[in-house]
Amino acid sequence: MTNNLITSIEVEEIIDHLKKNLQFKETCHKILQQRIIQRASEQRNLTVTDHEIQTEADKIRREKRLEKAVDTLAWLNNQLITPDDWESGIRDDLLRHKLSKNLFDQEVKKTFQQNLFNFGQVLLYQIIVPYEKLASEIFYQIEEEEMSFYQAAHLYDVDEKRRLQCGYEGTIYRFKISSELSPMIFAANPGEVIPPFKTEQGYHIIMVEKFIKAQLNEEIYQQIIEKMFDEWLFNELNYLFHNSGEISTHTPAAQQEEQS
Structure with missing residues (x-):
């Protein structure tokens, strides 16, 4: 039938x-x-x-x-x-x-x-939480070394996958990062934790691990x-x-x- x-x-x-x-x-x-x-x-x-x-x-x-x-x-x-x-x-x-x-x-x-500028990459970790007060408290505890960035991400991030990976976001091309976040991320130093920043997703706390020079690989x-x-x-x-x-x-x- x-x-x-x-x-x-x-x-x-x-x-x-x-x-x-x-x-x-x-x-x-x-x-x-x-x-x-x-x-x-x-x-x-x-x-x-x-x-x-x-x-x-x-x-x-x-x-x-x-x-x-x-x-x-x-x-x-x-x-x-x-x-x-x-x-x-x-x-x-x-x-x-x-x-x-x-x-x-x-x-x-x-x-x-x-367009070399846009093809640079950054390996970063981030925490996103829904409230400004919580984001500020987390950032303060990380700065004062009361807890590590990775511990905070594992405890508080709104995304389950990032929580399990302790905030690991991966290697991202500059052109894929929003215009809101890109200037702050690429102005940071490796290992630096960027203070809370609000977007539609919530309050971001970002840590840059390293920058990767643009190269014309197969993906690009x-x-x-x-x-x-x-x-x-x-x-x-x-x-x-x-x-x-x-x-x-x-x-x-x-x-x-x-x-x-």
Whole structure:
């Protein structure tokens, strides 16, 4: 009964669902973006080989622990797609990656150098509490060495994960820190505890452990090139709309009616 319900879904029903849930425009944009990628790739003679698709598929299988072919088929069946559908999606992703690298690989280093300031990192700990009086008392006890920063974080932080990690927040890029906190954090000295500071989250007490010089690693490379490619794709899509008039979104049934 369930399989019959699934296989009986019509294209018009899917389109109607997307429209009612305000997802139709977004879906159309994604389809048009893929057309733009395909056209730009053809102009540059960029292709994806069967070997590249197989390599990526094997990587996905390992990540999802799909050790046997039957496991992969069961997973695809659960996603309501065929192996050909899956391979086609992999091909699209790989082509997008190749095109982005073809267009912007030479620009990444230049962009990184121009924005070096924002790619510095800081390893920090912090405590967030809901009340100013409590924050002041905690800061005083840390300053007077009545308790360590780590003890205070373990006792008082509002976030359970940070409490268990004694305030450890991790290594964070400067551009990911709010404009409220960034000036104080990067003006501090390693090991210094910054006095309580209020944001929407509550009252912060922050300790800087160390600063890490900006470097163009794989993570930053991908962030920069993806941002540049997304901006390019957005502009190409706008150009398509402004120069092609209305985009056809007819369903197959509507097209058949028009042809008849």
